[in-house]
Amino acid sequence: MQTLNILENTTPSFNVFNVLANSSAINDKQNMSLLEQLQTTLSLEKLLDIFAMEAARYIQFSGLYFKSEIASKTLRGSRKSKQERHFELKLNNEFIGAITYGINSPISMNHYKDLQRIHKILLYPLKNALQYHQAMQLAMQDSLTNLGNRRYFDDQLKRAMHNANRQHEKVGLILMDLNKFKAINDNYGHSIGDQVLMQFSDVLRTCVRDSDSIFRFGGDEFAIIVEHASEDALDIIQNRIDGALKTNIILSKYQVGCSLGTTFMNRADNEQTLFERTDAALYREKMKTLASLSVV
Structure with a gap:
């Protein structure tokens, strides 16, 4: 059975230091310590880790x-539980998010x-972290297609190769561009x-798994990082793209x-060598395509 609790500040202007001032002397030191720790990071992951350590003092x-x-x-290491307890977090009537405990x-x-007390201390650091996360997401996103941009690609390729x-x-890499x-x-x-670019982006989304990542570098250049890849994963994606181009109304x-x-990473690769080898494969295919079109 799931229970929903709403944590909402009802005062006209919420200030986390009001929470500290109104708490008992026993909790003052703990409250201030938690606030100081939460204010050391804008990472949602780290913020959740810090908060979880404090919450574990009160509930299992x-x-x-x-x-x-x-x-x-x-939270890393989270496992399935018998029950869940939900808490909505609001700041001056603005919905921030919801925390769920598996208990x-x-x-x-x-x-x-x-829990109500420490949730209130979490509100401002959490809001700041969410704003930072949103800004970083926008900085990593292509504005036309909403795919990841080249900067995000570089980060994700490094992470995927490490994993x-x-x-x-x-891990496989696909580089592509549109002909003519x-x-x-x-x-x-x-x-x-x-x-055409937006339709092609939508086509790519239908041709990959949720675990694959799609990027637009700019112009008509795109990339796909294929993680946990099987031997025929790149061929399967390529065949799907070829088929989808023929059936999409706008693109056809x-x-x-x-x-x-297309290329698979080998153990000697770094990000540059993998990219260069895939780019060379793309160039060869591009030359073949252009040669066949000129003949026609």
Whole structure:
């Protein structure tokens, strides 16, 4: 059975120091210490770690989860529990998010009050962290397609290669660009060109798994990082893209095609060597495509 509790400040102007001032002398030192720790980071993951250590003083939980319109985070090591207890967090009537505890036994009234107290201390650091997270997401996003941009690609490729080496798994890289995209812009205008780019982005989303990541570098250049890849994963994605280009109304109307370069990471690779090898594969495919089009 799930229970929902709403934690909301009802005073006209909420100030976390009011919480500290109104708390008992026994809790003052703990409150101030928690606030100081929470204010040391803008990382949602680290903020959740710090908060979880304090919450564990009052209740036993097997999982801790935070969800908002901006981000969702799960405490590392969270496990399934018998029950969940939800707390909505609001600051001056503004919904910040919800914290869920996975518990196996009821929460006492005293500990419930302790949770309410530390939730109030969490509110401002949490709001700041969410604003920072949102700003970073926007900085990593292509504004036209909402795909990741080149900066985000560089970060994610490094992470994916590190995880693949550690877990002894395959990671694949696909680089692609559209054939004769400049001609579409020249003949039909940049508005049509933008439509083509957005449609192509949507096609890519339908051709990959949730664990794969798609990026637009700018212009008509795109990339896909394929994690936990099987031997035929890159071929499967390529075949899906080829088929989707033919069935998409907009892309087929303007006869949009694309060239792809695909490569698996090897153990000697770094980010640069993997990218360069994939880029070379893309160049070879591009030359083949251009040669066949010129013959026609």
